[in-house]
Amino acid sequence: MSAAKPRSNQGFGRAALVALALGYLALFLLLPFGVVFAQAFSRGLATYLHALTDPTARSAIWLTLTVAAIAVPLNLVFGVVAAWTVTKYDFRGKSALITLIDLPFAVSPVISGLIYVLLFGAHGWFGEWLYAHDIKVIFAVPGIVLATVFVTFPFVARELIPVMQAQGRDEEETALSLGATGWQTFRRVTLPNIRWGLLYGVLLCNARAMGEFGAVSVVSGHIRGLTNTMPLHVEILYNEYNATAAFAVASLLALLAIVTLAARAALESRAPELKRATKTAGGHP
Amino acid sequence: MTFLPLRRLLLLLTLATMTTAAVAAGKTVTLLNVSYDPTREFYDAFNAAFATDWKRRTGGSVIINQSHGGSGKQARAIIDGLEADVATLALGYDVDALSVQGHLIAADWQKKLPYNSTPYTSTIVFLVRTGNPKGIRDWGDLIKPGVAVITPNPKTSGGARWNYLAAWAWAKSRPGGSDATAEAFVKALYRNVPVLDSGARGSTMTFVERGIGDVLLAWENEALLAVRELGAGKFQIVIPSQSILAEPPVTIVDRFVDKHGTRAVAEAYLRFLYAPEGQLLAAQHYFRPRDVAVGAKYTGQFPTVKLVTIDQAFGGWRAAQAAHFADGGSFDRIYEAY
Numbered sequence: 001m002s003a004a005k006p007r008s009n010q011g012f013g014r015a016a017l018v019a020l021a022l023g024y025l026a027l028f029l030l031l032p033f034g035v036v037f038a039q040a041f042s043r044g045l046a047t048y049l050h051a052l053t054d055p056t057a058r059s060a061i062w063l064t065l066t067v068a069a070i071a072v073p074l075n076l077v078f079g080v081v082a083a084w085t086v087t088k089y090d091f092r093g094k095s096a097l098i099t100l101i102d103l104p105f106a107v108s109p110v111i112s113g114l115i116y117v118l119l120f121g122a123h124g125w126f127g128e129w130l131y132a133h134d135i136k137v138i139f140a141v142p143g144i145v146l147a148t149v150f151v152t153f154p155f156v157a158r159e160l161i162p163v164m165q166a167q168g169r170d171e172e173e174t175a176l177s178l179g180a181t182g183w184q185t186f187r188r189v190t191l192p193n194i195r196w197g198l199l200y201g202v203l204l205c206n207a208r209a210m211g212e213f214g215a216v217s218v219v220s221g222h223i224r225g226l227t228n229t230m231p232l233h234v235e236i237l238y239n240e241y242n243a244t245a246a247f248a249v250a251s252l253l254a255l256l257a258i259v260t261l262a263a264r265a266a267l268e269s270r271a272p273e274l275k276r277a278t279k280t281a282g283g284h285p
Numbered sequence: 286m287t288f289l290p291l292r293r294l295l296l297l298l299t300l301a302t303m304t305t306a307a308v309a310a311g312k313t314v315t316l317l318n319v320s321y322d323p324t325r326e327f328y329d330a331f332n333a334a335f336a337t338d339w340k341r342r343t344g345g346s347v348i349i350n351q352s353h354g355g356s357g358k359q360a361r362a363i364i365d366g367l368e369a370d371v372a373t374l375a376l377g378y379d380v381d382a383l384s385v386q387g388h389l390i391a392a393d394w395q396k397k398l399p400y401n402s403t404p405y406t407s408t409i410v411f412l413v414r415t416g417n418p419k420g421i422r423d424w425g426d427l428i429k430p431g432v433a434v435i436t437p438n439p440k441t442s443g444g445a446r447w448n449y450l451a452a453w454a455w456a457k458s459r460p461g462g463s464d465a466t467a468e469a470f471v472k473a474l475y476r477n478v479p480v481l482d483s484g485a486r487g488s489t490m491t492f493v494e495r496g497i498g499d500v501l502l503a504w505e506n507e508a509l510l511a512v513r514e515l516g517a518g519k520f521q522i523v524i525p526s527q528s529i530l531a532e533p534p535v536t537i538v539d540r541f542v543d544k545h546g547t548r549a550v551a552e553a554y555l556r557f558l559y560a561p562e563g564q565l566l567a568a569q570h571y572f573r574p575r576d577v578a579v580g581a582k583y584t585g586q587f588p589t590v591k592l593v594t595i596d597q598a599f600g601g602w603r604a605a606q607a608a609h610f611a612d613g614g615s616f617d618r619i620y621e622a623y
Contacts, residue, residue: 136368138366139367239487
């Protein structure tokens with residue numbers, strides 16, 4: 001490794017690999033990204049803003065925000081509970097639970113949507129009861145929320161489990177033995193240790209919740225201005241030969257992706273020192 | 286434990302939607318029209334015209350919500366509980382499904398409105414690139430080697446089923462034609478299809494925007510839209526020697542209008558499709574109007590074509606569906622063979 005000859009070879013190989021990786025990224029990530037914005041602004045700023053302030057676009061944006069505002073907190077709570085349960089306790093069926101958490105990743109989003117149609121559709125298990133009580137689940141906002149919750153289920157838990165596993169149980173057990181209540185232990189000991197992982201999980205969960213297409217498409221009913229989320233609205237606009245407006249709405253989703261990535265980079269650069277800081281603080285409660 | 290807040294939230298959400306619906310009902314009626322793909326532009330204009338007319342006649346406000354998608358998929362959604370007040374689909378079979386599988390409408394729905402409950406018609410034509418470089422004149426040219434044909438999947442698309450049946454009927458009407466020669470022809474045709482989109486609009490996009498294929502089998506309305514509004518000078522329409530009378534029917538969804546209390550306005554909505562103003566809008570959006578006076582103004586747009594009907598050539602939609610598009614039908618046979 002430190003010999004002179006291989007190093008020059010290695011230098012060349014490294015440059016080639018870096019070039020390949022960067023070229024690949026540029027071709028498959030940056031170029032399409034650029035196309036979205038180029039198309040969105042191809043008819044000027046006024047057209048762009050018009051596409052975003054159109055009532056059906058506004059309702060799609062609003063619905064997407066609403067769905068994320070419900071799905072993300074739910075999965076935040078579930079994710080923490082699940083990760084806590086899996087890493088701090090031993091019980092039978094634990095590995096089954098870990099596998100189950102990953103289920104939404106393994107299932108095609110279309111199936112995730114169809115599950116709810118089979119459960120809550122007019123001919124589904126609960127269909128008649130829901131119809132008799134005039135409660136709409138699928139082809140309405142609750143169905144879209146359910147499908148989104150299902151699809152974004154694993155993100156928070158998946159981020160937390162490794163962090164909590166690495167953490168072990170010692171600190172919590174110490175806190176408990178010193179007389180802290182369960183809640184105090186969680187708030188003062190566990191939470192400071194996991195908060196960056198938690199934030200990152202929430203970020204990913206949110207990005208997926210806003211961007212989900214397949215599962216939501218199945219349960220949406222595609223009613224303009226009522227049950228179209230942003231990704232569905234993009235498809236509709238495109239199919240109406242309105243590519244500029246489609247890319248304008250798509251650019252918002254692309255911006256979301258950029259914000260998510262930037263936040264992730266910021267978290268990762270700040271996390272180590274902050275983590276150390278919280279750890280020393282947590283060490284002397 | 287984790288399901289408790291979820292359930293409470295759902296309850297809250299439903300309560301919220303119910304109260305907003307109740308508030309809105311005081312002044313405004315809302316209709317949901319669940320339609321197929323290529324009617325987007327037409328119903329956009331028609332809904333506005335109907336709302337104005339309804340306000341003028343009754344003083345009430347009506348909001349019409351629209352949902353569009355592949356015809357078969359849309360019928361499925363209504364059966365699964367998408368509470369459409371009116372369904373305006375691509376073909377009778379999909380509306381039949383609302384009766385047979387969903388029990389949402391009466392079996393004789395097609396007799397409730399004039400002209401088989403079809404206020405406008407269309408037919409199947411060819412869209413080719415300008416100058417017709419592959420020299421496509423009639424159905425027989427579609428099976429020549431090197432001709433790429435774009436048509437959607439007949440399992441999911443209404444337009445695709447009309448395409449398929451039009452091709453079948455043409456082959457069968459040839460001298461010496463039979464079901465066997467028709468099946469061989471359609472099989473050869475599908476061998477030239479590089480992409481099967483799920484809906485008519487998807488196929489138009491493939492042909493027009495992505496530039497794939499030499500000929501698009503399309504609804505006449507979709508082809509006219511492409512020629513006049515999308516790529517002026519880039520495409521031209523070829524009328525084959527024979528095609529099929531495509532009748533996209535409309536119906537009230539009895540179960541849901543009775544639940545919503547919207548029967549009167551839904552009926553008025555469908556009747557307005559037959560009124561001169563509705564007919565004019567249909568013609569402007571490239572659907573062939575039933576109204577003779579309106580049709581007379583648009584003879585240039587709608588050339589005379591020899592048209593077979595689904596009843597004459599196939600004994601109606603139920604028979605056609607069973608023979609060709611049901612599991613094990615002719616489409617499965619010809620498409621499996623690759």
